[in-house]
Amino acid sequence: MLTKDQFADLSEKIIKLSPANETEVSYAGSENSLTRFSNNIITQNVIKKDESISILLVKEGKTSRVRIHEFDDESINKAFKNGMEIMSLSKEHDKFLPLPEAQKYQEIRNCFFEDTANFSPIERAEQISFAVKEAEAKKLSMAGIYTSGETRSAMANSNGLIAFDKRTNAQVSLTAQSETSYGWAEDGNRDVAKIDIEKATQTAIEKCLTSQNPTEIEPGKYDVVLEAPCVTDFLSYLNWKAFGGLAYLENRSFMAGKLGQKIFGENITIKENAFNEMNPGKPYDGEGMPKKPVTLIENGVLKEIVHDRYTAQKVGTESTGHGFGFPNSIGPYPSNLELSAGNSSLEEMIASTERGLLVTHFHYTNTLDHFNLILTGMTRDGLWLIENGKISRPVMNLRFTDSIPRVMNNIELISKELQFKHTFWGSGFVVPSIKVKDFNFSSKTER
Structure with a gap:
């Protein structure tokens, strides 16, 4: 995924090359992992990585938006060509306002945690193992998902605006099951270290046991x-x-x-x-x-x-x-x-x-x-x-x-x-x- 400096360089390049009067560049990147389990067994491990650039072009009251997933010169120029062709077939948009100028943003803390971004399948499996063992001790079946990952977003425009954000997220969802009942609990946090797997496990198990028959x-x-x-x-x-x-x-x-x-x-x-x-x-x-x-x-x-x-x-x-x-x-x-x-x-x-x-x-x-x-x-x-x-x-x-x-x-x-x-x-x-x-x-x- 792009760093703040890499996005600044890339967006500056796109804006300079743009054939439009006004240009906005928006970036979205993510790397998210999921471990799924059912009947006390891990059934799936998935890692999904994705990043894209969305380019808004504005000229003579008309607009178009194009998206690319590769950031080389050929992809950028093709995006411009497609965007200008779309614009030539469009009408003026009465809800469009000129792009904003540079803004000041208040810092928002506690959004990104390195340990969460790097939380491994083995670490997710260890926490799932705790939940499964607790369920087995009560003769219950445990199912659920454990996700962790990082997202980055950024935007810049031809009027000098530039912004960047990165954040992490982790979530566990647990469902304990008996022959006649279910019990559920979840926990989530930007910081995976703050997820209380023990509390979530005990809550799911207790709900399952007390809702039988x-x-x-x-x-x-x-x-x-x-x-x-x-x-x-x-x-x-x-x-x-x-x-x-x-x-x-x-x-x-x-x-x-x-x-x-x-x-x-x-x-x-x-x-x-x-x-x-x-x-x-x-x-x-x-x-x-x-x-x-x-x-x-x-x-x-x-x-x-x-x-x-x-x-x-x-x-x-x-x-x-x-x-x-x-x-x-x-x-x-x-x-x-x-x-x-x-x-x-x-x-x-x-x-x-x-x-x-x-x-x-x-x-x-x-x-x-x-x-x-x-x-x-x-x-x-x-x-x-x-x-x-x-x-x-x-x-x-x-x-x-x-x-x-x-x-x-x-x-x-x-x-x-x-x-x-x-x-x-x-x-x-x-x-x-x-x-x-x-x-x-x-x-x-x-x-």
Whole structure:
């Protein structure tokens, strides 16, 4: 992968050779490794390396974008030829803004760790071996994945902007299995040394053992204690469908026109913060603009939304640094959400519940109504009935159907412990566990 200096030299060369009036050069490089295991045996080791350069060409109001995976002179010149041919067939783009000038970026620490970038298959296997041996001791089967790797990104343009970022990431996902039950846990960090394989293993095993022989339960409305991974599903769809400036301006979000209004419960504060040490983000966005912290929801009130340069210009404000490379049709949206902590513990939430359910996490979650953010999904890997403040028995999985606005107005308790949890799309958020009143389960399953 390219170093910062190598990218600076290459981007300068591309910009000098460019036949366009304005040129932007974006680099993406990655080297990621994965170890997969099932039935207590490693089944797959994969290393994927990839790098590419994306070139945006601008001339006389027209634009084109071309991508190359080889960076020699022949590939660069071919990219220019293809890009100019595409541009000759294009119309002027009314949403294009002149490329930004050089920017200053705030340093974001704790993003890159050499030991994580160099974490070997043998080291991943050693940690997997611990999980497998613990499962075998309980006569359980263990399956999962362990990933580690490094990504680098950079951009430069003909107006003097240049930016570079590199970061590492590691994640383990464990599923313990018996004849009648599953138990799941995960952990992830930029620093592989901070992954607690022992805790994740014991959590997965305990959930599996305590959810054996589940019994059927009828769907309906239940008070629920949702562990932190469940909360990432709600934030993911708020992130994707509601908090972006374009969705707001085009009235595609239930939040449209409600800035300054109370839309969630008073105990809800949601921030977008690339500078959170638990989930450090990139210092710049896809347009090269600096990332800014944004308080989206404060005590239930919609305070702000995120902007790229286009949506910011439309409403007379500045970009918050949440744009993507031009062209894009989705507009800006956050990438480092955090739901602020409360003052309860998971145990206190359970103890306060007369009759309800404890949920490990969801899967197959998707929207039924994009505007009102009505979601449906399944519980998975551990669901228990709570009676008189205590976990009484494991129950079979249920399908939920409920709206995020209703959930966010029915949260009774929030944990004081925050955790970084990955999302289905590979990013992650900083979230607590929550207790929700009258959460709606719409149908049942056979296991």
